[in-house]
Amino acid sequence: MSNAPKRLRVAICGAGIGGLTLAVALSRYPDIDIEIYEAASTLAEVGAGIGIFPRPRKIIQILGLEADLARTCETKPQEGKPVSAFNYRKSDQPVGINFNTLVTNGALMTLHRADFQNVLLRRLPESCRINCSKRLRTYTRRETGPTELIFEDGTRAFCDLLVGADGLKSAVRQALLSERATWMQGQGRWKEAADIAACIDPVWSGQIAYRALIPAERLNAFAPGHQVLTTPTQYLGKHGYIMAYPISHGKLINFVAFNCRHDLENTPFNGPWVGPGDKAHFAQIFAHWEPEVQALLHCVEKPLQWAVHTVKPLRSFVSGRTVLIGDAAHAMTPHQGSGAGQAIEDAYILATVLGHRSTTRENISRALRVHDEIRRPAALGVAEASRLNGHYFSLVVDGIDFDHYTGPQLWDKLQNLYGAIVKNWEWSWSTSVDGSVQEALRMLET
Ligand SMILES: Cc1cc2nc3c(=O)[nH]c(=O)nc-3n(C[C@H](O)[C@H](O)[C@H](O)COP(=O)(O)OP(=O)(O)OC[C@H]3O[C@@H](n4cnc5c(N)ncnc54)[C@H](O)[C@@H]3O)c2cc1C
CATH class of the missing domain: 3.50.50.60 (FAD/NAD(P)-binding domain)
Incomplete structure (x- = not known):
């Protein structure tokens, strides 16, 4: 040395x-x-x-x-190959609807x-x-x-x-x-x-996340072949959403459920920011959601509750x-x-x-x-x-009330929502960090 x-x-x-x-x-x-x-x-x-x-x-x-x-x-x-990253599903109803699959260039790790x-x-x-x-x-x-x-x-x-x-x-x-x-x-x-x-x-974002790791074996025993055992999925609905995907070679399912109160953004949060979550309380928020969601909720044990805070720009x-x-x-x-x-x-x-x-x-x-x-x-x-x-995933977009639509009309609204999500997110897989590195070097060398 x-x-x-x-x-x-x-x-x-x-x-x-x-x-x-x-x-x-x-x-x-x-x-x-x-x-x-x-x-x-x-x-x-x-x-x-x-x-x-x-x-x-x-x-x-x-x-x-x-x-x-x-x-x-x-x-x-x-x-750099097209890969299915997440299934999108509208789930705040008795029967969920898979309405699209997010395809990214290169896999989400x-x-x-x-x-x-x-x-x-x-x-x-x-x-x-x-x-x-x-x-x-x-x-x-x-x-x-x-x-x-x-x-x-x-x-x-x-x-x-x-x-x-x-x-x-x-x-x-x-x-x-x-x-x-x-x-x-x-x-x-x-x-x-x-x-x-x-x-x-x-500052508080008005949102609470409930996080848990679910043993894949437990989920498979309760709901054999549940889609999140193999396919990352986002379950969307009014006032919140759930995201679940396999990790650790498929032995665990990473589960996170968000309760979104956008009207409370930037208000003070009273209580501990991170701590044990009350399962009965958060399951209640999603009680009317479809069976796939209920199966996940059933398998969650000891969730961690997380009041999502951010730093102002x-x-x-x-x-x-x-x-x-x-x-x-x-x-x-x-x-x-x-x-x-x-x-x-x-x-x-x-x-x-x-x-x-x-x-x-x-x-x-x-x-x-x-x-x-x-x-x-x-x-x-x-x-x-x-x-x-966060707004899109909790069905807040262009003042649309998704509850007012059914059949093809609902399908069209959901496709528009999906288009908005892709437009907002595609920088993550369609741009490269190389441009930023080149720009930094150019600035240093001139
Ligand atoms: C529900 C949820 C889901 C998420 N999912 C994703 C995801 O899928 N993908 C993604 O990219 N990000 C995700 N994130 C965000 C991600 O976890 C964080 O942005 C990331 O971990 C931040 O890393 P960091 O190193 O900046 O800070 P941290 O990971 O918070 O590390 C800070 C470190 O500093 C130490 N520290 C604190 N204060 C002091 C001090 N005074 N002196 C010395 N040490 C100190 C802490 O102990 C800690 O080790 C998620 C966050 C949440 C809440």
Whole structure:
């Protein structure tokens, strides 16, 4: 190992998908020193199933992770071919209607978050240190010299660049925006200061997700040949929807049910944001839905309840030598299955600009500006598209009341709805991250 001084010392706060992907992507540049600080005492196997679309999947391929992941997940590598991703079904009625199948270019990779985290951890070089039980409280920014990190246990550390990959309730975002708002107040720019301060805390989307992993054997015993054993399916209806798909080589079914109260968006949520769900309560919401849904509900045990919160659109993901990535920067509703994918894109573009030969400790703000110009509009666009999908999946589109239609008229309305969903979502499988990488390199090299 070389003892030459490192070009950059990067501190990553948070060892979730965003933070670990960044560490793996940065480890391709041996002259960058990487230190990870994680609040949890161990990197426990938490989380549920997630889906990764072809766009971020390309990054997984570039980082050499795909073969390891393919060993743990249901979806086999399938380059750029049309693939059936989800069956769509209207289900808030006694007999459900399969009304279309979402076809994507390249397969949706469905996997357990913990499997993904393990694959990333195995890829980290020994030189990358992970410090657990290190909950960041805040940091001190200086005009020159290193940034000082201050942890809840009273210890401190230093870095050239701090990356806030610390999720929805990010301490880095809190410190970054508080400092920015205070500065604006000092300039007498009260409105801007208030707008910035309003982005510090996450806001409730008006939606509650109930998540569970169902053993496939249990579902098959209760409802032999149920379609979600082999086919990812979305069951749509008024005020909510259910999504279910196989993971872990088909041994488990990832189940998530959403109760959507769009009228409550941006109101405060009273109660714990994450905790045990009350099965009787949520089953009641879907009580009048079709038998396929009832079979799934029957097999759910101990659901986890999740009040879906988001981060309001930020004016910048960067301040000085601090940058936010993943949920810390742009936590979004999960209706495009893209929160983790966007964290992966952030990580990859950030590593690309930091790793570029022209980036040094002295000119790092230029690299961060390029990252922000590429990633912020893209991620905020996905967040808005995800919000819109939440409306479509709960049958909110163009003021149509689907209950008023039957037969061919209902079929036509459902096809229009399907068309709107595809138009809003096709960027995930029809665009490539290559364009963003080229644009970043062009900006760095001119
Ligand atoms: C119901 C639901 C379904 C979803 N489905 C999908 C899907 O299908 N596809 C998809 O792409 N995305 C999905 N997502 C979103 C996805 O899970 C997140 O966007 C993604 O995990 C964010 O990764 P992250 O690394 O930014 O944050 P996190 O995974 O939250 O990681 C943050 C890390 O920072 C640590 N941390 C927190 N505070 C501190 C601190 N002060 N100091 C040090 N460490 C700290 C935490 O312990 C954690 O390890 C879903 C989300 C939900 C709620």
